[in-house]
Amino acid sequence: MSSYSSAERRLRNIIDQGEAHAVRCGQIGLEKESLRVQADGAIAQSPHPRALGSALAHPYITTDYSEALLELITPPGDDSAKTLQFLCDTHRFVYSGLGDEFLWATSMPCMLGGEDSIPIAQYGSSNPGRMKHIYRRGLGYRYGRVMQVIAGVHFNFSMSEAFWPVRQALEGVTGSSVGFVSESYMGMLRNLQRLGWLVPYLFGASPAVCVSFFKGRETRLPKFDAYTHYEPYATSLRMGDIGYTNAKEGESGIKVCYDSLSSYIDSLECAIRTPYPKYEEIGVKVDGQYRQLNANILQIENEYYSSVRPKQVLENGERPALALKRRGVRYIELRSLDVNAYHPLGVSPEQMRFIEALLIFALFCDSPLVDADERRDIDANFLRVAHRGREPGLTLRRHAWEVDMRDWAEEILDAMGAFCELLDGGSSGVYCHALERQRAKVRDPEETPSARMLREMRERKESFHAFALRMSLEHRNFFLAQGLSEERRAFFEQLAETSLATQARLENETNLPLDDYIAAYFADR
Template sequence: MRKLIDSRLEQLARAGQAHLLRKGLKGLEKESLRITSAGEIAQTPHPKALGSALTHPAITTDYSEALIELITPPFEDSADTLAAMEDIHRFVHANIDGELLLATSMPCRIGGDESIPIAVYGSSNIGRMKHVYRRGLGYRYGRAMQAIAGVHFNYSVSEELWPVLQTLAGDRRSLAEFVADRYFGMVRNIQRFGWLVLFLFGTSPAMSKSFLTGRETPLASSFTEFDPATWHRPYATSLRMSDIGYRNDNQASLDISVNRLDDYVRDLSHAISTPYAPYRAIGVEVDGEYRQLNANILQIENEYYSTVRPKQVTRSGEMPTLALKKRGVSYLELRSVDLNCYHPAGISLEQLRFLETFMLLSLLAESPPMSIEEKKTAANNVLATACCGRTPGMALIRGDAAVDLRAWARELCESMAPIAAMLDGDSNGRAFSAALEQQYVAVADPEQHLPSARMLREMRGNHESFAEFAQRLSAQHADAMRSLPLEPEKAEAMRRKAEQSLAEQDAIEGEDSAAFADYLEHYFAQT
């Protein structure tokens, strides 16, 4: 791998285009549960001062009314991305009336499914559709899984770089075909190597026992009691990405191809249109109330859980698969990053630098098509790393053989080294190389330097349950953000944006006259 990457970087350098590697765009989506000062999930509506969750471009909700989602625009410099996320946090902290944003990915102090309020988006058809989709997720998988939070790292290759790469590759297809092909090559490599992100940045080795309320018998036996209120796995990195987190056994039989754009769209579309008997048993409209959007394997594309998604910006009311089919891939959404509970914004600049380098590794490394068996192996590597990645002597499967996890991690970091150096350019700070070197240290001594080990070490040292640990850090982050309020001009601009979003929701609701059933029929009939 290293030789190929060195060769491709050398080609870029000889062409005088290496600087284009630094022009990729980076954006963030960050989820956090609003909690009370007692650490319980907030039962209050999405604060009106934050605007409309339906129409605000930067402040919305995910599954739950309490699961706030903060979104930045994309920037060339991740420092600008992080600064934008921190500004949004400051505005939110100033307008949630003493509530906190939970610092951890795994929720705590859940009082059963009914304590997790489903997000509400108003009376418009699009608002109802978003709500009913979430209601369907609750019926299908339970609400607790949907209350888990994470960070999505959005990355797009510079538009200026694509024709350069195509020329260097001697590729004679249309540029659009080349771009789609290379983005899907990135998707495949992220699936192959994505376990590394969980190993290095997984920060959810423990969880509140209340997370398994009603499911204790089948699941609790796979965990060790940390204290009377906490389950954990001693060598876990990311329970969020494990068998009790963002996994769905009902989708295990799905084979969504990541070899070609057309195949990916075809397979997702098939799942959205194929009935599934257990979901038919739930019912769609029961006693005048919609329980789900349909009784198919997937209600919509977003229900398909994956660590990375190829994305295209959708137009109003447009299906994501149709947007991909018409306009190709615009960016990739890396979805496997836990909240960094030690950073008030949920992720650090050093992490962002590393992730940018990792995304370019996935672009520059060879990426042959993936068979069903290779996809299963890659998924199993992710699961094994999530559950027990810090186990001494831990091995993963590469090809037909077992390989030491830490040895493979070092190989990947070594392959990233020339990319980091090229991203640094002539800067004196060596920001990308320094971020990578931090991870060399973590690979060499996981128990001392990985955040998953740090969390358990602190909980033991402080005699804290997971809930107490999470609440302590959440309060610290709130204090940090509130001690550095927004400049008045920024605060006023955000206040106006919130008011504008509320007006936009009112306008949508005022113009909406179609029956909801007709709206859904029209939506799913798009071609």
């Protein structure tokens, strides 16, 4: 990667133009996944609670792979404190409809009884709802259901509209502003891949997993105790090779390309249109029932796993690749955050501030294209940190050389200092404090959440399941201790009613055969 001095130079130019405010007004949103679990800590078998609304049509409360895997979404806003407050209110409303169930506090799942214990999410009888279910059924056939119930936090971010004309003028780029914004975001994504290993090191909170995760399967992970597998220096097994990955990627020859927005779209489209023999063996429609949407390398764009994605708001059920092609990149999605087991919301204010600063920093750095050698290094660095991040003397690959991970991390944090000062409007605010907290973790791995988790498990003689159960119940008590205001409760109740009515309308309007609906979805180019 080019010297980080380029980022500081660009930042100084914007400050000199009197446009620092444009950097401070980015939009932030969160998507937080949590498993619903039974009183004994096993995955819930009950349907998505009707009191929460329709998982198909609710804008803020939905499900991911499993009927038991809740996904809570916040609207974008320019104040991370308000974003977290919205997420907190959403949790409180959810708990009002859970009865004896509660939300699991960690990324790695609760007790599982094998593949069949994981109910696939249901979205009703409309064509959009049935298609969402079939896609998830296909994921189960392709990768197994167990890895699909690993939870995470997605951080959505965009710069303010006022920022882009300033940046484009300073860069001396003429032409389409949409094209400039999109390619700038693609450069940001390449840099986030280069720097991405820092996120699991600092915030990884999945160094251990319940033995039930591997029921019926072999694992190379050592035993922590009779009920837990772990790795001694792991930070984020979720981001390692036991987590959700496109395992057939090397065999199929498809690697999504981040050189430009058009190359990204083209490589995704290729994967969606290219048959894959092993998925053809599964079958698409067998005995009149869909097993998957198609037998191609990817069923749809979202099947491609990556730590970061370019995103555009979808209109009228369009495919993500088409939305990007038509309107460019609207925001980016960072997907590598584990659920923070030590915070009821799964993400802390300190994390929010640091991640925001890191993303802005990545946007300001030079971003050359990623060649095949660097791609291998990026992937290898992620795995090293996920499985061995706290290992003394750990090295990573940078510019084809092995470098000390902590030296590299210190260099990044040093370069981020000016960005945190700008966001604070000085040198002693909350962003600078968040930066220093991360510096402490780099200098002492015992300060990381992954180390803290394993330390507590040893001291308390807890299995992973016992640790996660304890934290989950603490978080439940936090949300139940203070209810929602009448105004906020009415807000969420109205959303729930409206979403159920929307689903009912979609089901009543369904007149196109499902086969034709799916064909039309993929025919739209």
